[in-house]
Amino acid sequence: MKTSLSLMLVIGLSFLHIKELRAQRFESYEKHRYIQNKDTLPYRLLLPEGYEKDKKYPLVIFLHGAGERGNDNEKQLAHGGALFIKEENRLKYPAIVVFPQCSQQSFWSNVKIAGNGTNRVFEFTNGGTPTVPMQLVMELVKELNSKYGIKQRQVYVMGLSMGGMGTFELVNRMPKTFAAAIPICGGADTATAANLKKTKWWVFHGSKDDIVLPRYSEEMVAAMKKNKVSVKFTLFPEANHNSWDPAFAQPGLMNWLFSQKGSR
Numbered sequence: 001m002k003t004s005l006s007l008m009l010v011i012g013l014s015f016l017h018i019k020e021l022r023a024q025r026f027e028s029y030e031k032h033r034y035i036q037n038k039d040t041l042p043y044r045l046l047l048p049e050g051y052e053k054d055k056k057y058p059l060v061i062f063l064h065g066a067g068e069r070g071n072d073n074e075k076q077l078a079h080g081g082a083l084f085i086k087e088e089n090r091l092k093y094p095a096i097v098v099f100p101q102c103s104q105q106s107f108w109s110n111v112k113i114a115g116n117g118t119n120r121v122f123e124f125t126n127g128g129t130p131t132v133p134m135q136l137v138m139e140l141v142k143e144l145n146s147k148y149g150i151k152q153r154q155v156y157v158m159g160l161s162m163g164g165m166g167t168f169e170l171v172n173r174m175p176k177t178f179a180a181a182i183p184i185c186g187g188a189d190t191a192t193a194a195n196l197k198k199t200k201w202w203v204f205h206g207s208k209d210d211i212v213l214p215r216y217s218e219e220m221v222a223a224m225k226k227n228k229v230s231v232k233f234t235l236f237p238e239a240n241h242n243s244w245d246p247a248f249a250q251p252g253l254m255n256w257l258f259s260q261k262g263s264r
Contacts, residue, residue: 026077028085029099033073034140041136042073042101046084048094058095058154058258059144060084061137063163063170069104076101079160083248093258096148100140102133108159108166109134109188118210124165124189130173134166138174153179153261160184160244161212168192168220171199179262182253184244185209187216193223200260201231204247206239 029044048057062084068075076099083089084097102108110125130138144150157178159167164186171181172192181196184204201224205217214235221233236246247253 026074026081026085029077029081029097031073034100034136034143036136036139039132039136040071041133041140042071042076043140044073044077044081044099044101046097048096049090050094053149056149056151058093058156059141059148059150060095060097060257061141061155061157061170062097062099063108063137063157063159063166064099064101065159065161065163066107067161069102069106069162071101071103073101079244080158080248083254089254093254095154095258096144096150098140098144100133100137102162102166106131106133108137108162109169111165118213120211120213122165122187122212122216124187126172126189126191130169134169134173137166137170141174141177153263154258155262156180156182156257156260158182158184158257159186160247161186161241164212164217168196171196175199177262180257180260182247182257183217184247185212185217185241187212188220190219190223193220193229194227196224196229197227198262199229201229202253202256203231203233204236204243204250205234206236206241206243206246208238208240209243211241 029046032043034041062080064076110128112123114121155178157167164183167181167183168188171178172195175195178199180200182202203217205214224231236243
């Protein structure tokens with residue numbers, strides 16, 4: 001019994017240590033909350049090293065997946081947070097990076113979900129009233145533009161899973177804002193494709209994804225190409241739902257993102 005209790009104590013302390021190290025790792029991301037009326041959007045903000053108020057920088061919005069929802073203002077950095085604090089990325093691509101956090105009971109995009117596993121079906125909506133978190137993100141983008149020096153031709157959005165769906169939705173709702181977008185294992189209503197032309201796209205998915213089937217990205221990419229949207233598509237043959245791992249490791253990902261410039 002003593003051995004079992006000791007093991008549990010060691011495991012518990014190790015978990016707390018890992019959590020503390022993770023928090024320290026992301027301490028460069030400032031904690032903020034955007035409040036509109038009675039609604040609150042927690043978000044983390046990373047400023048470039050040596051940030052200068054009189055300079056302008058690219059802006060990156062990163063939308064997390066369903067597992068990182070909540071209001072702790074920490075979980076949303078779990079996937080993608082490390083990408084932007086890599087020293088080589090901070091030095092080569094100085095940018096303002098923002099990770100908003102969706103509330104636990106909501107979603108970035110307007111979508112109905114039915115079934116489980118490979119039988120799970122996503123029914124996307126084109127238009128309609130945005131969810132509260134999506135509306136708050138849209139307003140936050142406007143506030144960031146007024147508060148910081150943002151290069152208007154270099155505003156980007158990335159997202160995975162629920163956030164991949166949110167990436168499509170955010171660009172559809174703000175079609176003149178984003179120079180480039182990277183949705184990972186997401187999807188959207190194919191009818192929105194015609195409205196995505198002002199943005200360059202790099203879409204990722206895992207061919208073995210049994211949470212969000214790859215057909216949702218495949219159908220969007222087909223519709224985008226049909227509507228002459230500039231889009232690249234990478235389907236990882238061995239990846240399941242966590243296709244964000246090989247996507248983040250994709251050679252040239254950051255260079256591609258920051259080399260895109262909008263017409264504004």
